[in-house]
Amino acid sequence: MQLKPINVVIVDDHPMVIEGLKTLLAGETTIHIKNYFTNGKDTLAFLEKDTCDIILLDVNLPDINGVEMVGMILNKRANIGILGLSTYSEPSIINQMIRNGVKGYLLKNATSNELVEAISQVHKGRFYFGSEIQKILADSVSQDTKDTPKLTRREKHILSLIAEGKTTNNIAEELFISPLTVETHRRNLMQKLEVSNAASLIKVAIEKKLI
Amino acid sequence: MQLKPINVVIVDDHPMVIEGLKTLLAGETTIHIKNYFTNGKDTLAFLEKDTCDIILLDVNLPDINGVEMVGMILNKRANIGILGLSTYSEPSIINQMIRNGVKGYLLKNATSNELVEAISQVHKGRFYFGSEIQKILADSVSQDTKDTPKLTRREKHILSLIAEGKTTNNIAEELFISPLTVETHRRNLMQKLEVSNAASLIKVAIEKKLI
DNA sequence: ATCAATATACCAGAAAACCAGTAGATAAAA
DNA sequence: TTTTATCTACTGGTTTTCTGGTATATTGAT
Secondary structure, three states, X not given: OOOOOEEEEEEOOOHHHHHHHHHHHHOOOXXXXXXXXXXXXXXXXXXXXXXXXXXXXXXXXXXXXXXXXXXXXXXXXXXXXXXXXXXXXXXXXXXXXXXXXXXXXXXXXXXXXXXXXXXXXXXXXXXXXOHHHHHHHHHHHHHHHHOOOOOOHXXXXXXXXXXXXXXXXXXXXXXXXXXXXXXXXXXXXXXXXXXXXXXHHHHHHHHOOOO | OOOOOEEEEEEOOOHHHHHHHHHHHHOOOOEEEEEEEOOHHHHHHHHHHOOOOEEEEEOEOOOOEHHHHHHXXXXXXXXXXXXXXXXXXXXXXXHHHHHHOOOEEEEOOOOHHHHHHHHHXXXXXOOEEOHHHHXXXXXXXXXXXXXXXXXXXXXXXXXXXXXXXXXXXXXXXXXXXOHHHHHHHHHHHXXXXXXXXXXXXXXXXXXXXXX
């Protein structure tokens, strides 16, 4: 019945992990490990000529940054499903990976069942994020928002106008208020977000999702 | 066998959509529509006292912004799975919703099958994003990166220092170069990203994932 | 009705950023 | 080797932002 097994490529600089994955997937007739690589360069070279269904991609490769790697792979072969792999789980990295197009994420202590489940889900075009990962993502969101100072409606509005590159005078004209008032709001914004200029104001505002 | 149907609450300001959803789900014995609301306030009031498994949440509510709504719901009841619903599909909104914690996203033209599939996947703790949504997300990523001007290594470095709130002089000291040189880089950065001040420089740099 | 929060407004000086134009040094690619 | 890109640096002037104060009108909530 399994005429077409799922072709998987493993990318991880740690040979032990590769062996582990091979063992975990050994019994699965639906999954075929087509190849494995220990760095980004070789993987990309492989993808020049050949392809696969799923790539298990370690986040910490020696040569190429994991996040960029995702983009590069999908640039070449948009229909490969990428499953991120890592030992730890830093929320910001996971977030970036997702934004760049990974279809799933696994910790390296995943069980055989999880692994198979993840691969088959992603192969079906779905996403797979285990419960630990979901928890981590949820925590990172609440953490972001917890120590966010409250901005007034007016402040939020002016903040977004600053982000658009408008000057104090521009904003004053647009809102029919005095430039001096805009200045005050500007100052209050910087004080609340604990920064000392507009550039970092925008950075932390975006980090804290105020824009 | 279905002792515990999945309890679903529908939130949409358009009664027609609510009716449509009720009809589409009518035959499903595994899914029970527990309640429905046409605005955010009522929904939150309901969640004060009662709960459910899944919320089908329209993005364009009359009173509360859809993105914020997600946060508010999860704040009260973290284990409710939220499925975003909308007619159109603006990538940035979908991205925001996901970051705030929706577990899935559906277009309002979804078929009955998709709907049931989405609800049951999310109820199992998985994500559900239909192929259209995945395509939209993928496009938005490639669109972001396609018209991104190339920054030199030095420029990227200085860009990130600007984002940290450092002044031209600070940066010059840190890099052991003339403030005048930093000024030049600064200008080139603004020119490349087509902005006229540091605030918007940071904004578009983050949008284009250069930071 | 009163209190707290918000939005408004001002002065004045210092610091930093922005604009326009130019140009030498170096390093990498054609 | 010539070209191209990058990094470096300058002059001089204008605009904007930042800092440290102060202060009144308006609004929302108790």
